[in-house]
Amino acid sequence: MDRPIAYDKLAREERFVRMRAREVAELKVAQGLPPFPDLSSGESIKERVHGIMVGELQAMEGAGRSVCDFPDAPWDFTMDMARQVWDESRHVEIYLRLLEHLDGYAGEYPETTILWRCACAEDAAARVAGVNRGLEGLACDVFNQLVHIARKIGDPILERAVDFVLADEITHVRMGSKWLTKLTEGDAERRRKAIEFQESIDERFNLGGVRREGDHEAVSISIATDVRRMAGFTEEEIERLIKTTQRSQVY
Structure with a gap:
């Protein structure tokens, strides 16, 4: 396996259009739109769900890489990463259905590649710290x-489906904390x-400050302090x- 795999080598149907997150944000600002969907309208909610769907797709691919990239890791680590592949694939299916529920479709918005580019750390401990604790922590928010x-x-429908996926993300954070500790023991x-x-x-x-502490309706991404505590983050x-x-x- 080539390491790291360039984002443009990931298999996609023709309906998907890949763009850098910065480029997407700049184009939106030029049109008088917020750089990140703010959940203030049905359209922005649909765009957010689409972004989550492609994020889950890249998370599935990233977890799959972790199964293959670290042959010397403990077997239980490999099994946990394989379980996460299954979880993420199920999440992709859920968000595809939610897009249909919101009268949207896969490929309606660009696929940004920042998540994949952050999921290619060469060290297993860094990989689970960055992906399972960093990116999955973001998913909790x-x-x-x-x-x-x-x-x-x-x-x-949207409420229950997303809450169902959130429960998995909490376990992924805990998984990352467990393996960060085990893989770095004595080092x-x-x-x-x-x-x-x-x-x-x-x-x-x-x-650039889009994610911050605040009311769910007042900020674009609100830090989920209670959920983060549940996932095992310390105060x-x-x-x-x-x-x-x-x-x-920013981006």
Whole structure:
């Protein structure tokens, strides 16, 4: 397997259009639109769901890479990554159905590639720190907010489906915490580098302050502090994330 695999080598149907996240944001701003869907309308909710769907697709591919990339890792690690592939594939199916429910379709919006590019760390400990704790932590924020918005607008199908997926994301974060600890046991330097990689992912996906603490309807992505506690993040980690939201690079 080539490492890393370029995002344009990922298998896709012709209906998918790949673009860099920065380019998508710039085009939207030029049209007078917010750079990130703000959930203020049915169209923005559909766009958010489409973005989640392609994110789940890339998460499935990333977990599949983790099954293959680390042949010397403990067997239980490989099994956990394989279970995550199954979870993510199920999530793709769920979000494809939700797109239909929202009168949308796969390929209606561009597929950004930032998630895949963040899921290709060469070290297994860094991979689970960045993906399972960083990106899946982001998923906890995004999904928790979407559940609340769906409840407010009276869409029980969207609410229940996303809540179902959120339960899986919580287990993925816990899985990442477990393997970060096990893989770096007795190696403080490896752990430090893995956590630094996770923190770089956190800052990148703060999206220049788009993700921050606040009411679900007041910010584009609200930090799900209660869900993060449930997933096993410490108070110190949550506070650090909140503090970084005002100094993050955009895309």
